Amino acid sequence: MPRPGTVMPMIEAQELTKRYRTTVAVDRLSFQVRPGRVTGFLGPNGAGKSTTMRMILGLDTPTGGHALVGGRPYRSLPYPLREVGALLDAGAVHGGLSARQHLAWLAASNRLPRARVADVLGRTGLEVVAGKRIRGFSLGMRQRLGIAAALLGDPPILIFDEPVNGLDPEGIAWIRGLLRALAAEGRTILVSSHLMSETALTADHLLIIGQGRLLADTGIDELLRSAGAATLEDAYLRLTQNAVEYRSMDVHR
Incomplete structure (x- = not known):
């Protein structure tokens, strides 16, 4: 957990762009994700x-612009789990390993104390299944394991892509409470979701994009007022009604 009074790092994107031939996936996207809130x-x-998150985490190379975590490119971090924890795909683990083995390997690769494995197993409620092979895990257990891996280095920055996908109400409520608790500790948290009702209960601030461009960088109450909407879902649908999956590049621009 961060020390009291510590200035926590944030996530920054500046003119972040990703093109695939004639398709623009992310178009000159600039924003900051600040600490202490979801x-x-x-x-x-x-x-x-997802493309934006992958570029932040150094998994995709931007066509233009840059993304920084704590003021540095992710790829420059010597021990990334100490700086940034991420869950992009809960299924991207070796099914033949146990949860404890998987976390122990990650800890060793980032020179983290072995005691952190027990800590995150406890925080995510996985102690009783820690010795079981991951291939037998339910989706909810895999999500918890992915979050345990993200928390392993006690990082100040956390990034989650659709963490509640496929979860039952108990699992969704657990993740909601965890995200709120992590933000209260002063961490910087970015979480994507398609569930408007859940986002309304969890998030303090919103980044909304469409066609790869930033549509809103605002608090929920401010968005509702500006859209003249009663719910986040209504405001979101009004804001994104003209968005399509991808926009072809204007080669004359």
């Missing part, structure tokens, strides 16, 4: 959310 990352399918 920032919801919203947009229609194909809006560029």
Whole structure:
């Protein structure tokens, strides 16, 4: 947990752009994700959310612009789990390993104390299944394991892509409470979701994109007032009604 009084780093994107031949997936996207709050990352399918997260985490190379975590490119971090924790795909683990083995390997690769494995197993409620092979895990257990891995280095920055996908109400409520608690500790949290009702209960701030461009960088109450809407879903639908999955490049621009 961060020390009291510590100035926590944030996520920054500046003119972040990703093109695939004649398709623009992310178009000159600039924003900051600040510490101490849950920032919801919203947009229609194909809006560029996952691509943006992958560029922040150094998994995709931008065509233009840059993304920084704590003032540095992710790829420059010597031990990234100590700086940034991320869950992009809960299924991207070796099914033949146990949960404890998987976390122990991650800890060793980032020179983290072995005691952190027990800590995150406890925080995510996985102690009783820690010795079981991951291939037998339910989707909810895999999501918890992915979050345990993200928390392993006690990082100040956390990035989650659709963490509640496929979860039952108990699992959704657990993740909601965890995100709120992590934000209260002063961490910087970016979480994408398609569930408007859940985002309304969890997020303090919103980034909304469409066609790879930033549509809103605002608090929920401010968005509702500006859209003249009673619910986040209504405001979101009004804001994104003209968004499509991808926009072809204007080669004359």
